[in-house]
Every structure is written in structure tokens, then in C-alpha cells.
Amino acid sequence: MSGIFSSSLGKKLIMSITGLFLMLFLVVHLTTNLLLLVGDGSLYNRAAHALATIPLLRIVEFLLAFGFFFHIVYATIITLKNQRTRPIGYNKTASNRVTTWPSKNMYILGFAILAFLVLHLINFFLKLRFGEAPYVEGTEMHNTYLLVSSFFAKYWWYNLIYVISAVLLGLHLSHGFWSAFHTIGLNNNKWLNRLESFAYVYAVIVAVGFTIIPIYFWFAR
Amino acid sequence: MKLKLKIWRQKDAKSKGKFETYYLDSVSPEMSFLEMLDYLNSQLILKGEDPIAFEHDCREGICGSCGLYINGRPHGLKGKTTTCELHLRDFKDGCTIVVEPWRAASFPVIKDLMVDRHAFEKIMQAGGFISTNAGAAQDANAIPVAKPNADEAFDAASCIGCGACVAACKNSSAMLFIAAKVSQLALLPQGRIEAKERVKRMVAKMDELGFGGCTNTRACEAECPKGISISHIARLNREYYAAKFSD
Amino acid sequence: MNKLNAKIPDGPLAEKWTRHKASLKLVNPANRKKLDIIVVGTGLAGSGAASTLGELGYNVKVFCYQDTPRRAHSVAAQGGINAAKNYKNDGDSVFRLFYDMMKGGDYRAREANVYRAAEVSNLVIDHYTAIGVPFARDYGGLIDNRSFGGVQVSRTFYAKGQTGQQCLLGGYSALTRQIQAGTVTMYSRRELLDIVVVEGRARGIIARNLITGEIERHAAHAVVLATGGYGTIYYLSTLAVNSNGSAAWKAYKKGALFANPSFIQIHPTSIPVLNEFQSKLTLMSESLRNDGRVWVPKEKGDKRNPNDIPEEDRDYYLERRYPAFGNLVPRDVASRAAKERCDAGYGVGDTGLSVYLDFRDAIQKQGAKAIENKYGNLFEMYEKITGESPYNTPMRIYPAGHYTMGGLWVDYNLMTTIPGLFAIGESNFSDHGANRLGASSLMQCAGDGYFIIPYTIADYLSNQIKVARFDTKRPEFEEAANNVKGRIDKLLAVNGKETVTSFHKRLGKIMWDYCGMYRNEEGLKKALTLIKELEEEFWKNVKVPGSIEGVNQELEKACRVADYFEMAKLLCTDALNRKESCGAHFREESQTDTGEAKRIDSEFAYVAAWEYNGPDKEPTLHKEPLTFEYVKLQERSYT
Secondary structure: OOOHHHOHHHHHHHHHHHHHHHHHHHHHHHHHHHHHHOOOOHHHHHHHHHHHHOHHHHHHHHHHHHHHHHHHHHHHHHHHHHHOOOOOOOOOOOOOOOOOHHHHOHHHHHHHHHHHHHHHHHHHHHHHHOOOOOEOOOOOOEOHHHHHHHHHHHOHHHHHHHHHHHHHHHHHHHHHHHHHHHHOOOOOHHHHHHHHHHHHHHHHHHHHHHHHHHHHHHHOO | OOEEEEEEEOOOOOOOOEEEEEEEOOOOOOOEHHHHHHHHHHHHHHOOOOOOOOOOOOOOOOOOOOOOEEOOEEOOOOOOOOHHHOEHHHOOOOOEEEEEOOOOOOOOEEEOOEEOOHHHHHHHHHHOOOOOOOOOOOOOOOOOOOHHHHHHHHHHHOOOOOOHHHHHOOOOEOHHHHHHHHHHHHHOHHHHOOHHHHHHHHHHHHHHOOOEOOOOOOHHHHHOOOOOOOHHHHHHHHHHHHHHHOO | OHHHOOOOOOOOHHHHHHHHHHHOOOOOHHHHOOOEEEEEOOOHHHHHHHHHHHHHOOEEEEEOOOOOHHHOHHHHOOOOEEOOOOOOOOOOOHHHHHHHHHHHOOOOOOHHHHHHHHHHHHHHHHHHHHOOOOOOEOOOOOEOEEOOOOOOOOOEEOEOEOHHHHHHHHHHHHHHHHHHHOOEEEEOOEEEEEEEEEOOEEEEEEEEEOOOOOEEEEEOOEEEEOOOOOHHHHOOEOOOOOOOOHHHHHHHHOOOOEEOOOOEEEEEEEOOOOOOOOOOOOEOOHHHHHOOEEEEEOOOOOOOOHHHOOHHHEEOHHHHHOOOOHHHOOHHHHHHHHHHHHHOOOOOOOOOOOEEEEOHHHHHHHOHHHHHHHHHHHHHHHHHHHOOOOOOOOEEEEEEEEEEOOEEOOOOOOEOOOOOEEEOHHHEOOOOOOOOOOOOHHHHHHHHHHHHHHHHHHHHHOOOOOOOOOOOOOHHHHHHHHHHHHHHHHHHHHOOOEEHHHHHHHHHHHHHHHOOOOEOHHHHHHHHHHHHHHHHHHHHHEEOOOOOOOOOHHHHHHHHHHHHHHHHHHHHHHHHHOOOOEOOEOEOOOEOOOOOEOOOHHHHOEEEEEEOOOOOOOOEEEEEEOOOOOOOOOOOOOO
């Protein structure tokens, strides 16, 4: 194990493992959020309440924060190192028709997603945890549904930011998904194309899933 | 056909280089790209100018000497081709061709379009071999190798060491080069004995020499004249982590 | 005659090498690191010798002109490497491989050397497999073999169409291991420009650093040349553009004898010349003739699209002339037949200098898929170069200079006539007679490097242990370095009006026309005059830009071409001397009624070894008689 994380491959392993963890989180997050579209929102409220109160999940929350932290820190370290490897660039570059735009711009996409994340936390998480989010009448449970639905019904530009961010996230995942498997070595000739296809499916589900919500509440206002 | 050429000229490693523009009025589409450069050089020589230095040798796509960044891609726009296998019929009459050397901190320019790829040697010396002395081997058929493994080892072994993978990678990573060797030797029972040491040493050397890390953009695979798959990089990763975690 | 003591050991053929090894003197492991060996060239022979000598503990210095040893031109060998393993159980043996090589070489090689090459071939395959060369395997996981070059057994080991590359990269990786271990020091981007002889023994080399331009001196107890062939004397050949004969030539000028220089194999299936600026001819593997049919139109100057030419208007001349072997006649026969048709005006293509190699019938019979499995990579390569697909249009092929059987004369220990100077691989003359059999060059090169030179060089070095390392300031080094610089200054000073390449092309044309596939007295004499004239013109009108310092690729070429002018004369002289036809050497004066090569064993069953006498003097011919105890001399007949 000695010095594994100082090597370029070790650093990538951190990116890959944290990335896989974050992608798992996205599945949970999206599944819960889609409950917003089901019924009168009480189901969603209960789910949100459960996620916020079960003690074990609080630990997971810390893990999640760590995951984000390491994913971001190591992305920065790797990107800074990689940028030093070509002091004189090319005068002209052309597409090879294989390399995708997201794969070359993961850091930029990640940065945009980070900016969105901060905004997103301010909009909802901080309000729920520390702020004055509404409660479901007569209970100790937040009316998260009300918070979300009123938020998206109110500001069209927020909706736009959320939709764009979902698309950027999708692009990030379209590369990140298969890349994470590839980096930990779970890939071969046969699985290369399969994993890439899965990556697109996953990316589209996440992007579309998170896009539907603001749009739904805007038109339902 | 007519061509406008923008070619990187640099007197030596220490000098600052710049692009020079040359015009060729009557070249044949049957000429290879390097023959076109030969022709341009002969004109420069007779005019008393310094001919353009570029590397080439076998001119049949196997030695790996030639490597030019042509119109924005290593070995030109054709794909799965070495520079020496390009022909002018692959270009449009009257077009502008930009020719640059491989660009990477680990591949410094020596002169004009020649770069120093000695870093590859260092990586190979770090462990790209099987430690068997001549005369010590058993019969070649004593150890069978499953055909799919032998075939995949061959695919990896077809690397010509041209450096297009490094030139193409936005991180100037040498991962495909190393993966090809690690993968070839890891797939063969003869190479398994020292597989762990090999992968650790080669990766450590790559990092030490200033190559970047792999971000799985697949640019190396797209530009590799021998079409070596990045699945070998996945195997390299597996081998590396397994070796490191068993330390 | 003591100049030509071949030192063939006594005893029965099959025991010669074993007995000889037992009698060779050894060097104690503790003493080996005190002994320096220079190896020049890093192909199969050079990388093999260097890594093996390093493994044994000698202090080895290796030189190559490329940026890395992995690019030596062995890398381009396609077809395979022979060995007498008899894995196919089809009756092969060391003796049969030996016999095929003797016959293939048209009985102009030494029995003892050829037998040994066949004998060590098996060790070569074992070693390559052990160091990770991925030879083709069958579904049981064992190594596959194929038949190659018209022999009756399947003894060729292969790795698709890239056998040379795979063997070389295996050898290269073993070499890098020794570089890492510190037993071998690598000097890449160095070109040998002279050999230093001290008190009658080879003691070092003068090399130009191709990056800095510095003229370097390197001393050693022994020098091994593994510098390949000189086929680029034709300018266009299947060799790498920078392959050259200068190292062997410098050795010749320092007193090593040059044997059978005119024996050059012309390969029948190369992609033809497509334009006047062409710099190189690309080989298409001989294996293509297994399924392709060679033809030209029956009508002179028939310009129709080949697919529009009906069967009755096609002349399948190989099948017509050689019904028994058809398209599979040996290389020399196929080459001459193609040239004969083209010279008679039946050639195809814009230049009229090519013939068709047609896969139409094979594709119809076996299906395109089967043909693709066999030749896919070759078809792809052909299409890349010509822009035409052999699946739809017949390939066009023409013979091209390929392999030089001739080379430095060596004794059984692979030592030249300069003590301490060894020549291995293609740079020596020893194993292929007048014509090389397919897939036996890799075999010989690797055998020389891994399993012969390590034994024989020890015998030489065993009494050199007390010889201290040489100071490169000695007058012999001084003189050699000054000569090298003088010659370079002279080349740079001409400052004429014609490029080196242009001269090289003109020399190549003379050689191809008069000392190529067909040779005759009148032509060879004419060539000698033309070469002399062109050489004079070269030294008056060549333009070499730049200076001795730094990268100067034109200067590199100029040094090589200047040597080729001198070598060309020796080639013609040798061809003129050998009035018989044998193997690749075809003298029009000596042919059978049907136009085939006619040997004259009574007069020419010898190795012609030439001694240098000075710049304007005729070389002296030394004859090493060839005796045959185990093979019966026969006329090669393929009709």
C-alpha cells in the first residue's frame, strides 16, 4: 500500500471510488425527488423526513460530504499536474471523432456542478437544516414538498439554472460513469462499449429526472 | 496539386521556434507525405537553406520513427496510420497543412520536427521485460498459452513506440504505451512471475518523468496507428492496484 | 591463403558445433567485467548479442543510429522465423532445415555454418517464447507453424505479419533489462564512421553523435558488427531509408575481407514504384503467392482495366513456364520472370513496370472472409499505399532489392579477418549462399546473437584479460578520428549544385540496371565506368548543407552514399568475376536452354572474398573453396 495515493493511478482511484459513491447517492436523491411528482406530496415529505432523521443516515451524510470533498480536491490536484505536462501547446487541433467533449472538460463541468451545488444547498439544505422551512401542519415534520414546489413555481431563472445544471451533470456523468469503472480496472474489450452505453443511459436518466421536477412545478403553478 | 505548408522550425533544443510557411506548386497526389517533405527539402538545400529535420526510417509503418502532428492530429487525419503511410491523395488540392512536432514536456524538441522520446526508454528499462537469460528457457511448447490471451498479448505487443498516444493526450499521458507492455506481459504466463514488480516500477517511472495521468478520454486509442485498445489500460489499472494492495 | 582459414571444426557435421563449443576457451565470470565489447547495431543479431553478453557479465557498449534500439530494421520482417522443432510432426529435422537452406542458397554456403544455424534455431524459439514474444498459437494453446517459402514442411513460427517486430521487441526488452542492470551502456543516435585497429586487432570505433555532431571515440577489447545489409545501394529497396552498408565498408577498408558482395536477393512481391519521388519500396509478404495468381496481358500495352480483361487475354506466365510450382517458384525465379515480361513490354501500370497479383479466383473459391483472415493486414497496407483495394482490383507488384547474402567474410567463429572484429546477422556472409530462403534471416540473426557469438567471442577474449582498457587518445584513435573529420570536411566543402539524394538515385539506377536481377559482362563493365564517372561528379558537385555540428541529416546521407560509390564498384567487380549464374546472381551468359540459372560448380564452388588494397587499386580476390560432404549438388529445377 505504501505510497499508492501519491502515484497518478492512486489519485485516480480516489476519483473513481468517490465518483462511484456520488453516483450511488444521485440514484437515491433522484428516486426520492421523483416522489415529488407522486400524489399530494405527503409521500415525499415522509421520505425526506426519514432521510433527515434516521441516525445512520446522518453518518452517511458525513461520508457524502467527504466524498464530495475528496472528489473535488483530487480533481484539482490531478488537473493542476496534468496541465503542466504540455508547456507549449499545439497551433492547431482537430477532432478524432472518438474523444467526447465532456471527457476533455470534466474539470470545467465539475466546477460548474460545484457552483450549482453551493446554490442548491443554500436553496434547500440550509433552509431545512438551519433555516425557517415550513412544517407540515400539526407535526414536527418539514413540509419539504411545499418548500420545493413553491420555489420552482416562483422564479423562472432558478428553474433555468436547475435545468442547465442537470444537463451539465448529465454530461459529467456520461463520461464519469464508465470512466470510474474503467479506472478501477473493471473493463475489458467486451465491456468497453457496454459500459459506455450504460453511462449514457444513466446520464440521461439523471439529467432528465432532475429536469422534470422544476419544469413540472413551473407549469403546474 | 498545390499545397501551403506551415511547418514548425526550431534550430535546436535551446532555441525558440516558430512557424515558417512554404508553398509547393506541383506535387503529385501519389507522393507520400514524407516524400513531399523530401521534395521540399531538396528545394531548400539547393536554395542554400537549412532542410527541415524530421524522423523517419522504415517508411512502411512499423519502426515508429516518424511522428508528426499534422493538421491538428498525430499522424494526420486518416486514423490508424503512421505519418509515413499518409499520401498526398489524402489531402485536398490547394489546402494548408500545419505540421508540428509532438508536444509534451517529456518529449523535448531536438530540432524542427524531431523530438526526444528517450523517456520511453527509461520506462521500458524500469521493468518492460521478462528476466530470463539466453539459454535458460525450457521448450517453447512447455507452457501452453490460451489462444485468446496470446492473441490479446499480440495486440498489445504491436505497439511501435511512436509516441502518438502521448502527443494526442491532453495530459501527455504515457498510459497507453505502458499499458500495452504491462498488459502483454501480464497475459503471458512467462510474464506473470514478475508482473507485480513490473507494473509498480513502470508506473512510478512514468510519474517521475513528468507524463500526465490518464483521464480516459480515449484520444490515445483513437490516434494509435496500431489501434491498441484502452482496455489494456483497464488491465494496467487492475494489475497496479492488485500489486499495490498486496504490498 | 592463411587469410582465409575458416576454422571449421573436425568431426561429423552434426557434432561439429558441440565439439567446438567444448574446445572453446572460457572467460572466468570475475574477469568478464574487465572486458569491454562494442556491439554496433540493435536488430535481432545486435540486440541478441548485446543482451546476452551483458547477461554473462561483460561490459558492453551498444550503438545504433536510431533514437532507440527498438527501431532497427529487423522490425519490418513480416513472414516468420524458421526452426526445426518439428512441432507439426511432418518430418522436419535439423538436417532437413540445413538441407533446404543449402539447396535454397544454390550450394554457395558453408555446410558447417548452415548446419549450426539450423541447430541453434530451436534454442532461439525457446528463448523468444520465454522472454514474451507472442507467437501465434492454436486453440490448444500450443505454438502454431506455417509453411513458408515453398518448402515441404511447416516450420515457420510467426506472429501475424509482424514476426520481425515481435522478435525484435522481445530482444529489445531483454536489452533494456541489461541497460537497467548496468552491464550494457546504450549509445543511440550514433553512427559508426570508422573502426580503430591497434596492433592488428580491432580495438574501438569512431562514431558521430547525430544530435551534437561530436566525433566520439570508443574503445573496447572486441568489436561486434551487427549492422545489417546494404540493399539501399539500389536507392529503392525494401530496407529502411537509413539502412546502410557503411560499417561493413569501413571494416573492409581496415582490412576485413568482403565476401560475395554481389549476392543480393531481389524480392518478387514489392509494391511497384508509383512516382518519381518515391523513396522506398514496401514488401508484400511472399505468402500472398499461395493464393494470388500472377499475370500480365497477352497483348502488349493492353491498357484495359484488369477486371475487363477476359481470361483468354491473360498470360499467367509463372503457371505457363513452371507448371509444377506455378506461382510458388522461389523468389529469384519469380523476380526474373516478372522483369522478363516487363522488359518485353507486357508490364502494367503507368510505368509498365509491374505485373498483376490477382486474388479474384481465390476470393471466388474461398470467399472474401477467408482471404481477409489470411491476408487482411497486407491488403490494408497495400490499400494505404496505393489507394486501391486488392479485394476488387488485382494488386500490382514488382521485384525490389531486399536482402544481401553477401557481407563481411567470417570464419566459423564469426570473426572477420581482423582479429577482434566480429560480424553477425545479415552483415556477414555465412549462411545463405547465393539466395536466402524465406524466414531464415530472423533465424540466423538471432542464432548468431544469442547462441553463437557469446561462445566464440569468449574464446577470443580469453587471452585478452590482461590487456588494460585502451586510452582513446592513442595515435590510432587520433588518426581514425581525423580521417573521419577530414572526409566530412571534404564533403561539406564541395558545396555543389546537386543533392545527395539525387546522386543516390542515379547510383541506384546504374546498379539496378546493370547489377540487379540480370547481369552480363558488358553491362557490368559499363556500370564500373558509369559509377566511376558519377563518383567523380559526386565529389565535385554534391551539395551538403550545414556543418558537422548539430543535427545534419543530409551529412548523414552523404557519408553513406559516398561509401556506396566505393562499394558499388566492388559489387560489380564481384559480379563480373563470377561468370556463372547461381541463386540470386544471374549472369545472362550462363543460363540453361529454358532460360534458368546455370551454375558452374567446377569453376565457381567457392566464396569470393575480396581484400582492399587502397583507394585506386583493384581489390585482391581470395577464394575459399566450398566442399560438400552432406549435400548433393543438383540443378535447381522448378518446371
